[in-house]
Structure formats: structure tokens, C-alpha cells
Amino acid sequence: MSTTSNNTSAIASAASTDELAVQMIDVNKWYGEFHVLRDINLEVFRGERIVICGPSGSGKSTLIRCINRLEEHQAGRIIVNGTELTEDVKKIEEIRREVGMVFQHFNLFPHLTVLENCTLAPIWVRRMPKKEAEEIAMHFLEKVHIPEQAHKYPGQLSGGQQQRVAIARSLCMQPQIMLFDEPTSALDPEMIKEVLEVMVELAETGMTMLVVTHEMGFARQVADRVIFMDQGQIVEMNTPEEFFTNPQSERTKLFLSQILH
Amino acid sequence: MPATTKKLPWQPFHRNDMLPPKPPPPATTGVLGWLRRNLFSNWWNTLLTLLGLWFIWVVASSLIEFALIKAVWTGEDRNACLPKDGVEVGACWAYVNAKFNQFMDGFYPADQEWRYLTVYAVGIALLVPLLIPKVPWKGLNALLLFGAYPVLAYLLLYGAPSLGLPIVETTQWGGLLLTLVIASVGIVISLPLGIVFALGRRSQLPVIRFLSIAFIEFWRGVPLITVLFMSSVMLPLFLPEDVTLDKVVRPLVGVALFAAAYMAEVVRGGLQAIPKGQYEAAQALGLTYWQMMGLIILPQALKLVIPGIVNTFIGLFKDTSLVSIIGLFDLLGIVQTSLADAKWSTPTTAPTAYLFLALVYFFFCYGMSRYSLFMERHLHTGHKR
Numbered sequence: 001m002s003t004t005s006n007n008t009s010a011i012a013s014a015a016s017t018d019e020l021a022v023q024m025i026d027v028n029k030w031y032g033e034f035h036v037l038r039d040i041n042l043e044v045f046r047g048e049r050i051v052i053c054g055p056s057g058s059g060k061s062t063l064i065r066c067i068n069r070l071e072e073h074q075a076g077r078i079i080v081n082g083t084e085l086t087e088d089v090k091k092i093e094e095i096r097r098e099v100g101m102v103f104q105h106f107n108l109f110p111h112l113t114v115l116e117n118c119t120l121a122p123i124w125v126r127r128m129p130k131k132e133a134e135e136i137a138m139h140f141l142e143k144v145h146i147p148e149q150a151h152k153y154p155g156q157l158s159g160g161q162q163q164r165v166a167i168a169r170s171l172c173m174q175p176q177i178m179l180f181d182e183p184t185s186a187l188d189p190e191m192i193k194e195v196l197e198v199m200v201e202l203a204e205t206g207m208t209m210l211v212v213t214h215e216m217g218f219a220r221q222v223a224d225r226v227i228f229m230d231q232g233q234i235v236e237m238n239t240p241e242e243f244f245t246n247p248q249s250e251r252t253k254l255f256l257s258q259i260l261h
Numbered sequence: 262m263p264a265t266t267k268k269l270p271w272q273p274f275h276r277n278d279m280l281p282p283k284p285p286p287p288a289t290t291g292v293l294g295w296l297r298r299n300l301f302s303n304w305w306n307t308l309l310t311l312l313g314l315w316f317i318w319v320v321a322s323s324l325i326e327f328a329l330i331k332a333v334w335t336g337e338d339r340n341a342c343l344p345k346d347g348v349e350v351g352a353c354w355a356y357v358n359a360k361f362n363q364f365m366d367g368f369y370p371a372d373q374e375w376r377y378l379t380v381y382a383v384g385i386a387l388l389v390p391l392l393i394p395k396v397p398w399k400g401l402n403a404l405l406l407f408g409a410y411p412v413l414a415y416l417l418l419y420g421a422p423s424l425g426l427p428i429v430e431t432t433q434w435g436g437l438l439l440t441l442v443i444a445s446v447g448i449v450i451s452l453p454l455g456i457v458f459a460l461g462r463r464s465q466l467p468v469i470r471f472l473s474i475a476f477i478e479f480w481r482g483v484p485l486i487t488v489l490f491m492s493s494v495m496l497p498l499f500l501p502e503d504v505t506l507d508k509v510v511r512p513l514v515g516v517a518l519f520a521a522a523y524m525a526e527v528v529r530g531g532l533q534a535i536p537k538g539q540y541e542a543a544q545a546l547g548l549t550y551w552q553m554m555g556l557i558i559l560p561q562a563l564k565l566v567i568p569g570i571v572n573t574f575i576g577l578f579k580d581t582s583l584v585s586i587i588g589l590f591d592l593l594g595i596v597q598t599s600l601a602d603a604k605w606s607t608p609t610t611a612p613t614a615y616l617f618l619a620l621v622y623f624f625f626c627y628g629m630s631r632y633s634l635f636m637e638r639h640l641h642t643g644h645k646r
Contacts (some may be wrong), residue, residue, distance in 0.1 A: 070541050096547035107542035111560050111642055120556060121546035153642040166542075173546060 018082065021046045021177050021208045022067055027076035029062060029232075036062050037073065038232040046176075049209045051219040051240075054229035055255065060212045063229070064179045067210070068099045081176060097125055100170030104182040106162040108154035114141070114165050115150040118172045126173065133172070140168040144198045160191025164198050171202075178202065180211040216260060220244065228252050327351040328616060334358075342607040352613040356605045363599060364617075367435015367590045376417045376426065377438050383413065384445075392632060394639055407449065418442070431509035435590035437621065443513055443581045443591065444625075448574050450517040455524025455573075456563075460554065462529055473525070480522030485580055488515040493587040512584045520577040527569035531562030564640045571633035575626045582622075593618060 022044040029037035036059045044050060052060045065071040066078060069085055069092045078085045080095045109117050118137035122128040128136075141147045144164035146157075154162055163183055170178060180199065184192040196218050203209060203222040213219070219226050219240055226243040228236040228251075236243065236252045244260075247253050300310040331351030333342045335358070342353035357364070366377060387406040390396040418438075420428040434442065461473030480488075492511040500506065535558050543553040563570070585594030596614050599605070 068545055070544060093547050093549060096545060099545070101542075101545040103538060103542065103545075105536075105538055107536075107538035109539065109542070109557055109561075111564065111640075121548065124552050124556065125547045155642060169546070 019045055020079070021048070021081065022210070023077075023079040024063075024066075025077045025079075027066065027073045027078060029059075029066065029071065029073045029075075036232050037066070040076070040234060042227075042234070044177075044208065044210065046208055047206045048224050049203050049207075049222050050211065050225045050227060051223040052210065052212045052227045052229060053214060053216070053219070053255075054235075058229040059232040060229045061181050064101075064181060064210050064212055067177075067179060068096050068101055070101075093125075097173060098175050099177045099179060100173060100175035101179045102163070102166050102170055102181065102183045104185050106154070106159070106166045106186075108162055108166055108169070110154050113151050113153055114146075114157070117154065117165060118169045121169070121173050136174075137168070137172050140171045141165070143171070143201070144168045145194075158191060159187045160194045163187065163191075163195045167195075167198055167202070177208045177210070180209065180213065182212050182214070184213065184215060214259065216244070228255065230255070327612070338604050339607045339610075342605075342609055344608070350609060352616060353605070353607055353609045354613065356607075356610050356613060357617050359605070360596075360599050360602075364436045364592065364595055366438045367595055368433040369429060369435070369438065370427075370433070373427070373429060376420075376429075380414045380417050383410065411449075431507050434509060436595045437592045439509070439584075439589060440578075440581050440592040442509075443516060443584065444578045446513055447517045447520050447577050447581070451520035451524045451573070451577065452570065454517070454521035456528050456559065458521065458525035459528035459532060462525065463532060477522045477525050480519050481526070483519075485516070485519050485583055486586060488519055489583055489587050491515070509589065512587060512589065516577065516581065516584075519580075520573055523573050523576070524570065527566050527573055528562065530569065531564075531566035532558065534565050535562050564637075567633050567637050567640075571629055575629055578625060578629070579622060592621060 020043055024040050024042040027037055027040040054060045062071050066073050067080060081098050083091055083095055115137055119133040122133040123130055138147055141150055144167055146161055146164055149157060149161060184195050196215060200222055223240050225237060226240050227234055230251050236249045247256055301307045332354055333350050334354050336342060336355035341355050342350055387410055391402045391406055420426040458473045458477055461469045464470045489512050492515040496511060539557055543557040581591055582593040584591050596618055600611055600614055
């Protein structure tokens with residue numbers, strides 16, 4: 001399926017593949033008849049922070065969910081960490097080990113404590129000894145400023161705390177790429193800040209990050225690139241300064257005028 | 262103050278010192294307060310309460326009179342339980358006492374009784390610590406109960422001449438022993454099998470999904486009595502002549518598969534209740550399908566459907582009584598057979614026998630029910646408000 005398209009010459013890549021964290025070439029996806037991703041070409045360099053914004057239904061969540069194969073693309077190629085995503089389950093699992101994801105609704109495991117949430121994947125996927133996994137988990141729980149909640153259950157935490165646990169849970173797998181799917185959209189205003197702070201601190205460590213968000217302050221502060229999507233396609237891509245002060249596309253200008261008051 | 266200034270109907274307000282939390286007001290004023298609020302809050306509720314009490318009194322008093330006050334506790338034969346001076350006696354417990362061994366084990370040889378008593382004792386010794394959450398070594402415990410124990414139970418119950426245990430044919434098994442064997446094997450087989458078929462029914466693979474649906478719908482579409490008749494009468498006709506399946510094993514398999522189909526649908530209900538985000542989070546962490554199911558989805562899904570699972574267990578336990586129809590002497594079968602004994606033929610023998618049966622079945626079913634409620638509370642990890 002995805003290998004049928006060899007149309008790689010469409011974008012002559014200047015970068016060597018080991019500098020690239022993610023490479024998307026002519027990616028297309030449909031939900032039934034609905035064309036949700038249209039000719040997506042994107043190269044993400046290692047250590048790059050990319051913010052993706054756009055109106056709802058523009059395909060931005062679908063785009064990053066294709067990177068760890070929570071969604072399947074039907075045409076084009078996606079290469080993550082030098083491994084191409086195909087039907088091969090082993091390769092999908094290999095990629096998922098290196099790609100962390102943070103969801104809008106946290107998706108913590110409610111039947112496990114915070115610490116167990118964080119150690120589960122390292123123990124079962126990375127085959128790490130329990131003690132070592134717990135040390136790493138406590139390290140990252142300190143990074144997200146909630147080591148004291150380690151033995152509570154997710155249901156006992158606030159939304160902001162849960163989202164920070166979700167970030168720590170992903171980091172415990174020590175991934176090379178982090179995907180954020182609207183991480184602050186389900187949070188109360190007072191809790192958005194504590195989550196964004198953690199994300200800024202993570203960006204400062206040099207993590208490769210793809211962030212779908214409406215937090216334009218975050219985009220200005222940490223992004224290397226801002227991508228604006230509409231109707232399943234990339235409409236505009238630029239540095240934050242240029243993107244916010246000098247948007248080119250009419251659609252981008254309209255969008256910015258509506259979200260920046 | 263100018264007359265035109267409109268006076269606000271409220272006062273501006275602000276607070277710098279936050280209020281400290283206070284304890285709630287005392288909820289009840291003792292037993293009397295509780296009674297008054299819950300049973301006698303107005304004349305209608307008072308009337309209902311009194312009617313309810315009267316009804317309980319009518320039922321309970323006659324039951325107590327029959328089972329305890331007028332009961333006959335000792336005696337050698339029917340003469341003890343016959344009406345005395347034209348006055349009917351109550352429950353004939355002397356009869357239950359005389360038949361007790363038979364009710365417990367059917368026709369199991371008396372000198373071999375220690376064998377199934379040992380099986381009971383080991384079973385309880387392994388089961389009780391597994392059921393109490395605080396006891397450690399759950400893994401080893403489960404391994405012993407589900408791995409080693411069935412082998413031990415088989416060797417002891419059926420026998421192994423090489424170990425000096427004479428064979429006791431399954432046709433000699435009966436009473437509570439047979440009921441417990443069928444019910445426990447059925448329970449132990451039906452839960453994992455039900456989980457497998459529930460997962461199969463939700464599988465992406467068409468063949469597996471079709472086979473699961475076919476299995477579930479077949480067994481759900483057939484009455485258990487039909488299954489039992491099929492297994493005891495039809496199955497031997499289909500099998501080659503030299504293949505003989507044990508008379509107890511046949512309905513045992515039927516009961517287990519029947520319960521597994523119901524279990525599969527119960528578990529499927531639980532699987533459907535788990536949000537998609539749980540699957541996605543597990544996948545995003547790189548868990549394999551079986552890790553995701555075993556560590557994330559099933560623990561939550563099974564916890565949700567504990568009431569349904571226990572419902573199926575209780576149903577299965579009571580359904581074992583249907584094997585008496587195909588000539589097995591389970592607890593119900595053996596009690597009914599004993600009623601034909603002329604030595605104990607009295608007007609109250611049958612009511613006593615059924616009262617005894619009800620008590621035994623109730624003991625086991627109510628026990629399962631209470632334990633499931635305890636487990637639900639124990640596994641609750643959300644915010645308790």
C-alpha cells in the first residue's frame with residue numbers, strides 16, 4: 001500500500017536521513033469518502049519543535065496520529081527514525097517505542113497508580129528491571145513537579161496533574177520524539193500554565209516535539225516552526241516570528257485574526 | 262446623596278480571609294432518628310412499614326415454626342416424623358441426618374470418603390488465601406490452585422491404582438460432591454474461554470470474528486437441557502464405537518461451553534465500556550496486543566462486569582441441578598431419589614428435603630454474591646465522594 005508511491009522526487013530532500021526524525025512524503029488519508037489528509041509533505045529535523053495549528057477538522061490531529069500509526073495512511077510514505085511505517089506490526093511497535101504521545105484527555109490507566117502508569121511500559125516493553133524503572137519514573141515525576149503523587153491513583157488528581165503524569169509516563173520510555181495532541185484543551189485555565197511550563201522545560205532539553213495546540217504563546221516561545229493546516233493540507237509553514245507578524249495566505253490571516261484578539 | 266442615584270439591591274462584598282472548613286452537622290440522632298427518617302417519616306410510610314413487618318412476621322414465623330419449633334431432630338425411621346396424636350410435626354431433620362452422607366457424596370465408597378474430604382480441605386486452603394487481597398504470593402497461589410490442584414483432585418477423586426488409590430468410577434460420584442465438581446470446573450473453564458471468545462468477537466480478523474460469533478450464538482440459542490440431552494444421548498452415536506466419553510465429563514463440557522458463551526457476552530459488554538483512549542495510550546507506549554489486553558483493557562473491563570460475571574457463575578451453579586434430568590445424581594438428583602425411600606416416607610419428608618436443598622444452594626450462591634460486592638469495593642480506585 002504505502003510503498004506503491006515512489007514519487008519521492010517531488011520533494012528533493014536536502015537533509016540526510018539520520019538528521020531527520022520524521023519524513024512524510026505525499027501522505028494521503030481518507031475516512032471513507034472524506035479526504036482528511038491531502039498530499040502532506042513534511043520533514044522534521046532532530047531536536048526541532050514544531051507547533052501545528054488550524055481550525056477543528058483540519059486534519060492536524062490525524063497528521064500526528066499517523067506518525068505513531070494510531071491512524072493508518074492510505075497513500076504516500078511515512079518514515080520515522082529511519083524506519084518506514086508499513087503493515088508490519090513489529091516495525092509499528094518498534095516506532096511506537098521511540099515516539100511518545102500525550103493526549104487531550106490524558107488517557108492515564110485508572111486502575112494503576114501514578115508510579116505504575118509510568119513503569120508499566122518500561123518494564124513490559126523495554127524489559128527493564130522493576131527497580132530501575134521506578135527510579136526512572138521518579139526522576140521524570142520530579143521533572144514534572146509531582147513526585148509526591150506517585151502512589152495515588154489518577155482519579156485522585158486534578159486535570160493538570162494528570163496531564164503532567166501523562167507526560168512523565170511517555171518520557172519514561174525515553175523516546176526520541178514526542179507528539180502532543182492538544183495537551184491543554186481539556187484543562188481549566190489555571191491548570192494550562194502548569195502543563196505548558198513542563199512542556200517548555202522539555203523543549204529546553206532538545207527533545208524533538210510535534211505539538212498540536214491553540215496556545216499561540218507557547219508557539220511563539222518555543223517553536224522553531226509553525227504549521228497552519230486547513231482542509232487536510234498544509235496551508236502555511238514558517239518561523240513563529242514570520243508566521244504571526246507576516247502571514248502570507250489569506251486563510252492564515254483570517255485564522256489568526258479570529259484567535260488573536 | 263442625590264435622589265437620582267439608584268440604590269443597588271445588593272451590597273458590594275469582598276473577602277481577604279478564607280473560611281476554614283467546618284465539620285458537617287451531625288447526620289443522625291441515633292437509632293430513633295434513623296427509624297423516624299427512614300421508616301416512619303409520614304403516615305403512608307408508617308403504614309407500609311407496618312404492612313412489611315406484618316408480612317415478614319407471617320412468613321418468618323411459620324418458617325421458624327416448621328423448621329425449628331415443631332421439627333423432629335432425631336429418629337431411626339419414618340415413625341419419628343409421623344403426626345403424633347393427629348398433630349402434624351414440622352421438619353423431619355432426622356431424615357436429612359440419616360441421609361446426610363448420601364447427600365454429600367452420592368455412592369462414593371464410605372471407606373474412601375477421606376479422599377474427597379482431603380480435596381475439599383486442600384481446595385479451601387488454596388482458595389481462601391487467593392480470595393483475601395492482603396495475603397501475599399498470589400502468583401504462586403494461583404499456580405497451585407489452577408495448575409497442581411486439578412491434578413491432585415483428579416487423582417484423589419477418581420483414583421490411581423499405582424498410588425494405592427482404588428478407582429472410584431464417576432457413576433459413583435454424586436450429591437454435593439458432584440455438584441461442586443461440575444460447578445467449579447464449569448466456572449474455571451468458562452471464564453477464560455468466555456474472555457477468549459469476547460476478544461475474538463471484537464477481533465479485526467474476519468475468520469476469528471466469525472468463529473467466535475458462531476460459537477456464542479450457537480450455545481446461546483440452545484437450551485441447556487437440550488445441550489445435556491445431546492451430550493448424553495446423541496454424542497455417543499456420533500463418536501466412533503471404541504471412543505467412550507465419561508458419563509460425567511460429557512455434561513461437564515456441555516455446561517462449561519454453555520456458560521462460556523454467556524460469559525463471552527458479559528465480558529464483551531465490559532470491553533465495549535472501555536474508552537478508545539485507553540487502547541490508544543497502550544498502543545502509543547508500544548505495548549503488544551496481548552500486553553494491552555492483559556495489562557490495561559481486561560483488568561478494567563472485568564472489574565466493570567464483576568456483577569455480570571458472578572451472575573453467570575451463580576446461574577451456572579444452579580444450572581448444574583439440571584444434570585439430574587440425564588440420570589446423574591447431583592445434589593438435587595440424589596435428594597429427590599431419596600424421597601422414594603419407603604423407610605422415610607412421611608408427610609413432611611419432601612418439604613424438609615427441599616428446605617435443606619434451598620439452604621445448601623443459598624449458602625454457596627449468597628457467598629459468591631457477597632464476595633463479588635466486596636471485590637467491587639476493593640477494586641474501586643476512583644475518587645470516592
